[in-house]
Amino acid sequence: MSVPGSPSEAPTIVITGATSGLGRLAAIELAKQGARLGLTGRSPERAAATAACIEMAAPGTEVEIFIADFARTADVRRVGREIAAHYARIDVLINNAGLHAFEQRITPDGYPEMVAVNYFAPWILTQELLATLKATPGARIVNVASEASRRHGTLTLPSDLTDTAPFTARGSSRLYGKSKLLDIMFTLELARRLDGTGLTANCLDPGFNVTGLGRELGFAARLEKILSALHIGDPARGAGLIVKLATDPVFPGQSGGYYTVKNTRRLTPVHPGGDSAMQARLWAGTEELLSGS
Numbered sequence: 001m002s003v004p005g006s007p008s009e010a011p012t013i014v015i016t017g018a019t020s021g022l023g024r025l026a027a028i029e030l031a032k033q034g035a036r037l038g039l040t041g042r043s044p045e046r047a048a049a050t051a052a053c054i055e056m057a058a059p060g061t062e063v064e065i066f067i068a069d070f071a072r073t074a075d076v077r078r079v080g081r082e083i084a085a086h087y088a089r090i091d092v093l094i095n096n097a098g099l100h101a102f103e104q105r106i107t108p109d110g111y112p113e114m115v116a117v118n119y120f121a122p123w124i125l126t127q128e129l130l131a132t133l134k135a136t137p138g139a140r141i142v143n144v145a146s147e148a149s150r151r152h153g154t155l156t157l158p159s160d161l162t163d164t165a166p167f168t169a170r171g172s173s174r175l176y177g178k179s180k181l182l183d184i185m186f187t188l189e190l191a192r193r194l195d196g197t198g199l200t201a202n203c204l205d206p207g208f209n210v211t212g213l214g215r216e217l218g219f220a221a222r223l224e225k226i227l228s229a230l231h232i233g234d235p236a237r238g239a240g241l242i243v244k245l246a247t248d249p250v251f252p253g254q255s256g257g258y259y260t261v262k263n264t265r266r267l268t269p270v271h272p273g274g275d276s277a278m279q280a281r282l283w284a285g286t287e288e289l290l291s292g293s
Contacts, residue, residue, distance in 0.1 A: 010062070012090050012136075013246060014038040014083060016070070016125065017097025019046040022144065022206055024053070025239035026094065026246075031058035033247060038083055038090075040066045040097065070097050070121035071107045073290060080128025089136040092246045093129055095122035095183075096144045100176045102169035112164050118179035119161075123186055123286055134199050138252055141190065142245045143203040145258065148173065149181035150270040157278065158285030182282065184258055184269045189279035191256030200255035202245055206238025207261035237261050 013030055017023040019041035027037055031054045041047040047065040054061050064086060068079035083090075098118045105113040111120065122143060133139040153174045160178060167175060187203040194201060241261045245251060258267045272278040 010034050010036045011092065011247075012036050012038065012087050013092040013094065014040070014087075014090055014129070015094040015096055016040045016122070019043060019050045022239045022242060023094070023096040024050050025236060026096070026242040028054055028057045029239060029243045030246065031061040031063075033243075034058075035091075035247075036062035038064045038066060038087065040068055040070075040079060040083075042067065042069055070117045071113055073107075073109050073111075073116070073120060073124060076121045076124045077128060080125045084129055084132050087132060090129055090132045090139060091136055092140045092142065093126065093133060094142045094144070094242060094246060095125065096242065097121060098144065098179075100172065102172045104164060104166045106164050110164070111162060112175075114175055114179045115161055115163075115182070118176075119182040119186065120286070120290065122183065124290060126190065134194075134197055137198060139199050140246060140251070141187075141199065141201040142242060143183050143187045143201070144242065145183040145187070145203040145205060146177070146180040147205040147207075147260070147267075148177040149184055149273065150177065152178040152181045152270070155181060155272060155278075157281050158289065161285060161289055181270065181273055184273045185279045185282050186286075187258070188256050188269075188274070189276075189283045192276070192279075193283075194255065200251070200253065202251070202255060202257045202259065204241050204245060204259045205261060205267065206241060 013035045015023050015027050015037065018027045018039035027039060027050065031037060039047065039050065044067055047067065051063045051065060054063055066079050066083055068075045070076055099114065101114050107113055107116045126141060133141065151173055155178060184203055187201050191201040238261055241259065241264065244264060245259065258269055259265065260267050268274060
């Protein structure tokens with residue numbers, strides 16, 4: 001889907017986690033291309049600042065802000081219904097919001113926070129917006145995953161979805177990778193379920209990015225400045241791939257792919273990411289777990 005030129009044809013693109021990092025950069029670029037934007041964020045102040053940045057970069061862009069705490073399943077459902085009620089069509093849903101926590105935190109629903117934010121939230125939001133997306137010709141779903149998934153350890157379903165065992169900063173990478181593996185598996189199972197509908201689903205690895213790097217570590221800001229000065233971890237590359245999967249005319253009809261920022265090459269997920277039986281098992285376990293949320 002290329003972004004049409006006239007305002008009346010402007011595509012509607014919903015982006016989660018759009019008030020900082022890759023999401024914010026992608027939102028600004030999509031605004032420059034003429035999209036109307038629906039942005040989710042947790043902080044009204046940061047959301048307002050993002051809207052101001054978009055207005056400076058692309059004056060006149062139609063921007064709607066939706067505030068939600070993605071650690072709360074009811075809040076994700078609520079904001080999903082608000083977005084669905086607001087837009088008659090949604091051309092692209094970009095599930096970008098996520099976090100890398102350095103200690104275990106348990107959500108008000110009793111779930112591990114990284115699983116709740118990185119996996120449950122996009123799963124729920126996608127379900128809430130699915131009818132609108134299906135009704136929009138050529139619509140796309142883009143999920144931000146990560147090659148950190150290759151360091152996930154061992155995946156055990158469904159128990160890993162509710163595992164709230166404590167961990168340290170050193171052990172956090174394995175659990176972050178596991179949450180991103182879940183995103184890949186969710187995307188591939190979703191693409192299979194959408195086959196024949198015209199709605200596509202793909203995911204991506206945005207590469208190493210310094211934006212928002214380890215924001216829970218005391219030295220993160222200083223490290224980010226050093227890496228930026230050395231031109232390491234340029235977030236524009238990751239944001240560029242998000243925009244490409246959302247708008248590039250090369251991708252209509254292509255679904256069930258996992259792409260890397262390196263030359264937009266298609267990746268094979270680490271085991272069991274590509275296992276269709278495990279993908280279906282994950283979907284069923286998630287559906288059962290969240291049915292009462």
